[in-house]
Amino acid sequence: MFIKDPIFNEFIKSKKFKELYNFKSLEAIIAIISAIVITVLCRCIFKYSSIDDINSLLRSLSKDVAIALFGLMGFLITGLAILLSGISSTVMNIITQRKKEKSINKIFLGFYFEGLLIGLLIVVLFVLYIISFLNVKLNVLFSIIVVFILSYLVVFTIFYSVGLIGNCISIFRIINNYSNKINEEEKDCILNENDKIIFNELKIMTLESILVMNSTNIKEEERFTEFKKTLEMLINETVTDELMRKRILVYFKNVY
Structure with missing residues (x-):
């Protein structure tokens, strides 16, 4: 790989990014429906609004959504930190021995994928915020395509975060299960x-x-x-x- 980042290379090898267009998943279905609705509404706004109104709306939305994504990134980092602190080396060794580490790695790569999406969206929204100060009328077709893609990515990112909460619950159950087994084994191994x-x-x-x-x-x-x-x-x-x-x-x- 041309990018010398082991986590990124592992992310590419795992093909986790395919979840972005896996239209059988709940988050992708909600994202595609939401993107269509938002695109239709924006098409109506573009048709009946002036360029100044459109730019003002673009500035407001890009700024507010970017701030919300910053908050989501903070939530993501905090959740991951809490999750990692709950996994002891003993539990991780048992998970590795029972060949369950791939399931755990997939969940952690989900956090990495979410972080990449949020970072990409923040950069794109920042660029749009700057573009909104240009008093230039954009091509209608190009605008609709951009609105559709951004709407899809933002909604997908939000609901993917919800999915990560479910994954956190799954990890907690796994950790709790193995921790209980360790405690039982330790009780059985105390010498009288x-x-x-x-x-x-x-x-x-x-x-x-x-x-x-x-x-x-x-x-x-x-x-x-x-x-x-x-x-x-x-x-x-x-x-x-x-x-x-x-x-x-x-x-x-x-x-x-």
């Missing part, structure tokens, strides 16, 4: 007194077996590796209770 006694006995047995080995032929790193390997083997072979074995193994991996 009996577990600690068994673990300590197995550790002593492992140390004794390691000390019996010829210390001159074993380096310190190899000795520690052998200790971990032997202790894990003893836990798996000696502890018959499945839940107890699971608790001890988790504790063993956390410690060593």
Whole structure:
């Protein structure tokens, strides 16, 4: 890609931009209907209004819509920040292990897509605001095309934001679901007194077996590796209770 931006390149590869003209989606359907209605109304205004009135209307609309889009951009950034702060590394690791990260990435790319749309619209509206000071009558067909495209993009952007709210709710449910599972697993993996006694006995047995080995032929790193390997083997072979074995193994991996 000619643009050296990894997120932008990922956005292009994901073909997320196709949602802009996916006329099966709710936001695209509402946007196309709204754009047609707004274009018809503007055609009537162009027909029966003077150039000064049209320019005044263009200045007012372009300025007000741009300000509203700035507010929407702020809402978008705030929502994304809150969303990212709610995802812990532990939850993200579990999501990655269960191969659900693509679904999360698509939602985050949706925020990126929305940001691109808002930025593009703000620039175009700024240009229109400047053009409105030119006392020049524009071509009617060109004006209608511009009004239709801008109306479609603005309405699409607004309702796409609504869709992102739904995506945020979906992410919250995913995070909550995995967080609950992590809490349950942590509760299951807390060692009780009996577990600690068994673990300590197995550790002593492992140390004794390691000390019996010829210390001159074993380096310190190899000795520690052998200790971990032997202790894990003893836990798996000696502890018959499945839940107890699971608790001890988790504790063993956390410690060593």
